[in-house]
Amino acid sequence: xxxxxxxxxxxxxxxxxxxxxxxxxxxxxxxxxxxxxxxxxxxxxxxxxxxxxxxxxxxxxxxxxxxxxxxxxxxxxxxxxxxxxxxxxxxxxxxxxxxxxxxxxxxxxxx
Amino acid sequence: xxxxxxxxxxxxxxxxxxxxxxxxxxxxxxxxxxxxxxxxxxxxxxxxxxxxxxxxxxxxxxxxxxxxxxxxxxxxxxxxxxxxxxxxxxxxxxxxxxxxxxxxxxxxxxxxxxxx
Numbered sequence: 001x002x003x004x005x006x007x008x009x010x011x012x013x014x015x016x017x018x019x020x021x022x023x024x025x026x027x028x029x030x031x032x033x034x035x036x037x038x039x040x041x042x043x044x045x046x047x048x049x050x051x052x053x054x055x056x057x058x059x060x061x062x063x064x065x066x067x068x069x070x071x072x073x074x075x076x077x078x079x080x081x082x083x084x085x086x087x088x089x090x091x092x093x094x095x096x097x098x099x100x101x102x103x104x105x106x107x108x109x110x111x
Numbered sequence: 112x113x114x115x116x117x118x119x120x121x122x123x124x125x126x127x128x129x130x131x132x133x134x135x136x137x138x139x140x141x142x143x144x145x146x147x148x149x150x151x152x153x154x155x156x157x158x159x160x161x162x163x164x165x166x167x168x169x170x171x172x173x174x175x176x177x178x179x180x181x182x183x184x185x186x187x188x189x190x191x192x193x194x195x196x197x198x199x200x201x202x203x204x205x206x207x208x209x210x211x212x213x214x215x216x217x218x219x220x221x222x223x224x225x226x227x
Contacts, residue, residue, distance in 0.1 A: 034216070043117070043204045043218040044155070089154060098145070099216060103154045 002027040004092050006102030014110050019080050021105045023090035024072040032093040033073045035064060038104075039086045048075070080109045113139045115207050117219030124195055125227055132190045132222045134205030142210030144188040146180060149202045149221075161188055195226040 003026040013019050023033075031052035036044035050057045050064045050073065057064050061080075066073040077084055090102040114137040124130050134144060143162050147155040159175075161167040161182035169175045177199075179191040188207075192199055204221040 036218070041202075041221070041223070043115075043221040046215065046217060049215065093216075098157060098160060101155050106152075 002100040004102040012108045019077045021075045025092040030092040036089045113217045115219040121223045123225045136207040139209045140185040141207035143208040145206040147204045
């Protein structure tokens with residue numbers, strides 16, 4: 001079955017700097033890769049996603065890149081702000097099966 | 112994005128009682144709903160998957176007689192924790208998949224269960 005690894009587990013950056021979180025997956029058939037942001041005491045919120053037929057997707061300060069050959073995808077946050085502090089989860093999905101989540105990355109943006 | 116609501120947001124109960132948590136998809140029809148459990152500082156642990164009108168599929172190690180799941184309509188799923196014990200205290204999160212969008216999955220805000 002699918003296995004998703006996520007690095008780093010914790011990340012601290014200065015406000016205004018960029019943050020990058022990387023995930024690797026094992027099942028080359030997976031074709032949908034969402035990223036979720038979870039604030040303390042709340043449910044995960046979908047912030048961006050990418051499908052396997054696309055290499056990069058951007059939404060304002062957030063971007064996701066996908067390397068199907070290497071089976072990894074990354075979340076890029078530019079110009080980080082304190083409100084970006086949260087736990088971020090990646091996931092890999094193959095239609096008809098369940099999401100497999102990474103273990104999460106705790107991002108702290110220091111003012 | 113699509114909205115999933117969950118009720119209640121917090122519940123405190125005595126050991127031995129049962130607690131029901133509702134999950135609703137507000138602006139889309141959820142062909143599949145999921146229930147997760149999350150311990151502090153850990154990732155989401157899938158408990159069960161339910162499709163409307165059929166029995167839920169439970170993950171290994173999850174007691175189906177303790178965690179009753181009903182998915183009576185395309186917009187509502189319920190999780191009932193029966194005879195709750197302190198070890199059942201956790202953050203329970205539901206999720207709904209929009210069958211029309213090709214797999215996107217949206218999460219509810221979660222329910223914090225505390226069993227005394």
